[in-house]
Amino acid sequence: LAKTTQPISMDSYEGQEVNIxxxxxxxxxxxxxxxxxxxPSQGPRFIIQGYKTKVTNEVASLFIPADRKSSTLSLPRxxxxxxxVYYCLVFSGSARQLxxxxxxxLTVLP
Amino acid sequence: xxxxxxxxxxxxxxxxxxxxLQCAQDMNHNSMYWYRQDPGMGLRLIYYSASxxxxxxxxxxxxxxxxxxxxxxxxxxxxxxxxxQTSVYFCASRDSFGELFFGEGSRLTVL
Numbered sequence: 001l002a003k004t005t006q007p008i009s010m011d012s013y014e015g016q017e018v019n020i021x022x023x024x025x026x027x028x029x030x031x032x033x034x035x036x037x038x039x040p041s042q043g044p045r046f047i048i049q050g051y052k053t054k055v056t057n058e059v060a061s062l063f064i065p066a067d068r069k070s071s072t073l074s075l076p077r078x079x080x081x082x083x084x085v086y087y088c089l090v091f092s093g094s095a096r097q098l099x100x101x102x103x104x105x106l107t108v109l110p
Numbered sequence: 111x112x113x114x115x116x117x118x119x120x121x122x123x124x125x126x127x128x129x130x131l132q133c134a135q136d137m138n139h140n141s142m143y144w145y146r147q148d149p150g151m152g153l154r155l156i157y158y159s160a161s162x163x164x165x166x167x168x169x170x171x172x173x174x175x176x177x178x179x180x181x182x183x184x185x186x187x188x189x190x191x192x193x194x195q196t197s198v199y200f201c202a203s204r205d206s207f208g209e210l211f212f213g214e215g216s217r218l219t220v221l
Contacts, residue, residue: 032208043114043200043212044153087152091208096160098143098210099169100153 004088004101011107018075020104022088025069030092033064033071038085083108112136116201116213123191123220131186131216133201141204142184146197159184191220
């Protein structure tokens with residue numbers, strides 16, 4: 001499994017765009033990149049998944065450079081309710097064991 | 111469609127007592143997982159089951175046992191609870207695209 005490294009914490013203000021980067025230097029050819037969001041006292045929730053280039057959905061974008069050794073989760077115009085821990089997870093379709101890294105605590109300030 | 115259901119949601123045990131955390135999913139997923147999350151920390155994988163009838167150890171299996179009763183259910187048992195096992199336990203199942211679906215968590219306190 002590819003080891004992931006993320007910043008421990010980030011602060012932002014309401015209305016700003018937030019970019020959280022995850023490093024995964026030993027990502028394998030078959031690996032996908034997935035991001036989860038976790039609010040206090042809740043289980044993590046899937047945000048977005050990608051393999052290469054850019055993926056966008058209604059809540060976020062995921063940017064993956066050509067070498068795929070890192071990825072960036074982009075949250076447009078954050079609000080106070082986006083305060084949460086964000087986890088990057090790298091896995092292959094055949095992977096059985098899924099382990100999470102330490103995550104990034106995002107705090108959105110008014 | 112309930113997704114992943116965990117019971118109980120809260121439990122207080124005394125050191126040395128045993129208990130089983132139940133987890134059931136109604137999404138017909140093959141893979142299921144048990145994680146623990148200590149206050150202010152990330153998720154650590156305890157055990158997982160890639161399919162009915164199979165179970166494997168994760169990062170922190172000591173002090174736990176699991177049973178994959180059928181495709182829907184994956185239980186976690188603490189045979190002799192210790193204060194170090196005070197945590198929030200999350201069960202998850204995984205679909206064919208790799209997305210994990212988590213339950214609401216079971217908050218366990220061991221005195």
